[in-house]
Amino acid sequence: MEIAHPYLLFLGDVHDDLAAKTAYGIVDWRRDWCIGQLRLPGCAADAKLPEMDIAAAKAAGARTMIIGVVNAGGVLPEHWVETIVAALDAGMDVASGLHMRLGAIEAIAVAATRNGRQLFDVRHSTERFATGKGTKRPGLRLLTVGTDCSVGKKYTALALEKGMRERDLDADFRATGQTGIFISGRGVSVDAVVADFISGAAEWISPAADPGHWDVVEGQGSLFHPSFAGVSLGLLHGSQPDAFVVCHEPTRTNMRNVQHPIPTIREVIDATISSGKLTNPDIRCVGIAVNTAKLDEAEAKAFCKETAIEYGVPATDPVRFGVEGVVERLIKEFPAQ
Amino acid sequence: MEIAHPYLLFLGDVHDDLAAKTAYGIVDWRRDWCIGQLRLPGCAADAKLPEMDIAAAKAAGARTMIIGVVNAGGVLPEHWVETIVAALDAGMDVASGLHMRLGAIEAIAVAATRNGRQLFDVRHSTERFATGKGTKRPGLRLLTVGTDCSVGKKYTALALEKGMRERDLDADFRATGQTGIFISGRGVSVDAVVADFISGAAEWISPAADPGHWDVVEGQGSLFHPSFAGVSLGLLHGSQPDAFVVCHEPTRTNMRNVQHPIPTIREVIDATISSGKLTNPDIRCVGIAVNTAKLDEAEAKAFCKETAIEYGVPATDPVRFGVEGVVERLIKEFPAQ
Numbered sequence: 001m002e003i004a005h006p007y008l009l010f011l012g013d014v015h016d017d018l019a020a021k022t023a024y025g026i027v028d029w030r031r032d033w034c035i036g037q038l039r040l041p042g043c044a045a046d047a048k049l050p051e052m053d054i055a056a057a058k059a060a061g062a063r064t065m066i067i068g069v070v071n072a073g074g075v076l077p078e079h080w081v082e083t084i085v086a087a088l089d090a091g092m093d094v095a096s097g098l099h100m101r102l103g104a105i106e107a108i109a110v111a112a113t114r115n116g117r118q119l120f121d122v123r124h125s126t127e128r129f130a131t132g133k134g135t136k137r138p139g140l141r142l143l144t145v146g147t148d149c150s151v152g153k154k155y156t157a158l159a160l161e162k163g164m165r166e167r168d169l170d171a172d173f174r175a176t177g178q179t180g181i182f183i184s185g186r187g188v189s190v191d192a193v194v195a196d197f198i199s200g201a202a203e204w205i206s207p208a209a210d211p212g213h214w215d216v217v218e219g220q221g222s223l224f225h226p227s228f229a230g231v232s233l234g235l236l237h238g239s240q241p242d243a244f245v246v247c248h249e250p251t252r253t254n255m256r257n258v259q260h261p262i263p264t265i266r267e268v269i270d271a272t273i274s275s276g277k278l279t280n281p282d283i284r285c286v287g288i289a290v291n292t293a294k295l296d297e298a299e300a301k302a303f304c305k306e307t308a309i310e311y312g313v314p315a316t317d318p319v320r321f322g323v324e325g326v327v328e329r330l331i332k333e334f335p336a337q
Numbered sequence: 338m339e340i341a342h343p344y345l346l347f348l349g350d351v352h353d354d355l356a357a358k359t360a361y362g363i364v365d366w367r368r369d370w371c372i373g374q375l376r377l378p379g380c381a382a383d384a385k386l387p388e389m390d391i392a393a394a395k396a397a398g399a400r401t402m403i404i405g406v407v408n409a410g411g412v413l414p415e416h417w418v419e420t421i422v423a424a425l426d427a428g429m430d431v432a433s434g435l436h437m438r439l440g441a442i443e444a445i446a447v448a449a450t451r452n453g454r455q456l457f458d459v460r461h462s463t464e465r466f467a468t469g470k471g472t473k474r475p476g477l478r479l480l481t482v483g484t485d486c487s488v489g490k491k492y493t494a495l496a497l498e499k500g501m502r503e504r505d506l507d508a509d510f511r512a513t514g515q516t517g518i519f520i521s522g523r524g525v526s527v528d529a530v531v532a533d534f535i536s537g538a539a540e541w542i543s544p545a546a547d548p549g550h551w552d553v554v555e556g557q558g559s560l561f562h563p564s565f566a567g568v569s570l571g572l573l574h575g576s577q578p579d580a581f582v583v584c585h586e587p588t589r590t591n592m593r594n595v596q597h598p599i600p601t602i603r604e605v606i607d608a609t610i611s612s613g614k615l616t617n618p619d620i621r622c623v624g625i626a627v628n629t630a631k632l633d634e635a636e637a638k639a640f641c642k643e644t645a646i647e648y649g650v651p652a653t654d655p656v657r658f659g660v661e662g663v664v665e666r667l668i669k670e671f672p673a674q
Contacts (some may be wrong), residue, residue, distance in 0.1 A: 211516050226470070226536060231571075232567075
């Protein structure tokens with residue numbers, strides 16, 4: 001599976017920015033893959049791309065129309081179907097992050113077949129995975145892990161890919177969730193695979209590579225989240241990281257959607273090493289990514305400084321302060337192979 | 338989902354006993370639910386039940402025909418379809434442990450609808466789960482965990498249910514795999530649920546209960562198995578056990594189907610407590626179940642004795658020596674509520 005770019009981003013007629021989070025993420029990280037946006041009357045979201053209809057996008061070279069929005073309930077509204085069919089008729093593929101599969105709507109399935117185009121439902125996987133083997137593969141891997149869900153694991157991985165490439169490291173972001181898949185054009189929503197194949201899917205996402213090549217794997221959930229820890233553990237075992245970065249939001253007290261307190265960074269480091277050494281005995285923490293959005297500049301700096309001292313690794317907010325320190329640490333800890 | 342008994346066990350024409358392992362397990366633990374067996378010409382398996390055709394089984398009161406065998410590739414052979422349709426036409430439900438869904442075969446789907454009968458594909462789940470919440474539920478729970486896959490976790494859980502009931506404890510086996518589901522008439526194949534819902538499925542399997550009631554939950558995989566640890570962790574978090582029993586096969590050196598060495602019992606106890614306390618801070622080990630099939634009687638006794646001394650909990654082979662010691666320990670550790 002490889003989603004072809006350039007993309008036309010379809011925003012539908014969603015009522016707010018939050019519903020277009022996926023589209024905004026694509027623009028943030030792959031602006032050069034985005035040719036334009038298509039909005040229906042009443043759309044309140046704006047990805048700040050040139051407005052295009054299907055014909056204009058096709059003429060400009062768009063290869064895939066991305067449904068970069070979510071709708072209440074994950075259902076695809078009937079009045080979006082016409083535009084999707086038009087995109088297929090114009091020769092584009094269509095990719096969606098909705099729960100409902102594109103092919104479940106007959107008009108869309110028929111149009112895809114008629115035009116020989118592909119439909120991508122990135123929340124689901126059509127790939128058949130093997131069970132994980134746990135055997136060490138060549139190549140280097142970094143995984144972002146978290147004290148909770150939604151603390152910046154995807155953002156941190158993407159910032160690291162960018163920072164590592166700027167330092168001439170051979171690094172590729174590896175997506176494990178829907179927005180990440182649109183951003184990299186490939187990947188697997190690991191939380192949507194059948195439980196038996198979590199680590200197998202992670203092995204598939206990050207296959208054997210050159211000894212000096214880095215896969216920067218997007219983490220999911222947290223080993224301490226009672227809803228999703230199984231996914232986090234399978235991803236840890238399958239991605240067998242040499243290095244990991246702990247992502248943390250310092251003002252949060254409870255884990256997302258449950259009553260459990262946030263673990264300490266120390267607990268996450270210890271648990272990640274303890275579990276991760278099963279498939280990579282040399283696993284180590286190389287940095288801490290702090291989401292300081294709710295702190296002022298001085299507080300944010302102070303928190304990062306204290307955290308770096310406490311844990312003996314670089315601590316930074318990737319958005320506010322960049323990831324140079326972490327990349328520096330990686331270069332030092334893993335000299336050219 | 339509740340599979341109605343009595344059962345008619347369909348053995349098809351499988352070529353050996355191994356293919357009928359599921360049927361044998363049902364007979365071992367629920368002989369009184371089994372009315373008879375139906376074998377096709379050439380069948381090499383024998384569950385030692387009265388031979389019956391569909392009409393005889395129906396007359397004897399059979400309510401569900403169980404496909405208690407596996408075929409190479411998990412596919413349902415075409416020449417079994419006629420018998421399955423006949424069972425449905427006679428008013429029985431049909432349940433299968435094959436990978437291939439019964440309803441995927443048109444003649445079977447049509448016959449089920451025509452007769453208003455249910456089809457159960459126990460490897461799949463039609464239940465929609467919530468994500469796990471991790472909140473403590475009333476009732477007591479015991480989980481069997483393992484140093485590896487296939488070390489006796491299901492057998493141990495069933496032996497404990499039996500032993501606990503003999504001591505007048507209110508105990509129910511909770512199935513998490515296909516054979517277990519036939520044995521208890523309900524349950525979920527947790528390794529087949531979508532990864533996001535592992536702990537949610539475990540919560541569903543073992544709902545809130547009376548304070549003195551025990552759910553004896555069938556474990557899956559091992560926290561140390563690189564293919565399946567995610568399933569084991571989600572099951573641990575969702576079942577939030579008060580007590581666990583470690584199942585171990587002392588002659589095995591490598592974990593099943595991978596190159597990893599078997600962890601020590603100590604490692605499994607420590608990891609289970611360390612992870613399990615997230616949803617039950619009082620989790621504790623109450624026994625060790627040793628699969629001594631490959632040891633002679635003296636070796637088996639010696640190994641159990643040494644293990645009990647080393648870990649300070651009863652150690653036994655449930656098949657060879659029973660589970661009285663573990664049940665005794667449970668009664669002592671958890672006095673009537």
